[in-house]
Amino acid sequence: MGEYFAGAVTDYADGDRKVIDCGEFEVGVFRVGDEFFAWHNRCAHRAGPVCQGRIMKRVIEPVSDDRTTRTLEYDATETNIVCPWHGYEFSIRTGYHQASSRFRLRKAEFTIREGEIYVRT
Numbered sequence: 001m002g003e004y005f006a007g008a009v010t011d012y013a014d015g016d017r018k019v020i021d022c023g024e025f026e027v028g029v030f031r032v033g034d035e036f037f038a039w040h041n042r043c044a045h046r047a048g049p050v051c052q053g054r055i056m057k058r059v060i061e062p063v064s065d066d067r068t069t070r071t072l073e074y075d076a077t078e079t080n081i082v083c084p085w086h087g088y089e090f091s092i093r094t095g096y097h098q099a100s101s102r103f104r105l106r107k108a109e110f111t112i113r114e115g116e117i118y119v120r121t
């Protein structure tokens, strides 16, 4: 079992990410609020470099009382990573695709020790 240094906790502002080379694979480490998450940099769709995609709040389309939609809004409670290959959006918290639980990112193990983050293999 190996460990790969992913930086100090203080290196990450809210919304930051680093993609770490772990030998045979890469792992994306993300900070959302005061929490950290780590996912393999391999999209659940067609293995694209998902962790290098755009980070953005989830886009929602509110339905009015008359059952029409007129605008798009951001869901401030949910942060997504958007795969750069085909645009699939995954929750950084859960790894699930926003529209289908069939697609989920592979979780990576990590530990925080004395203010430093280590990805474990």
Ligand code: FES
Pocket (backbone or CB within 6 Å): 043, 044, 045, 046, 047, 048, 049, 050, 083, 084, 085, 086, 087, 088
């Ligand atoms: S490979 Fe990621 S959306 Fe297709």
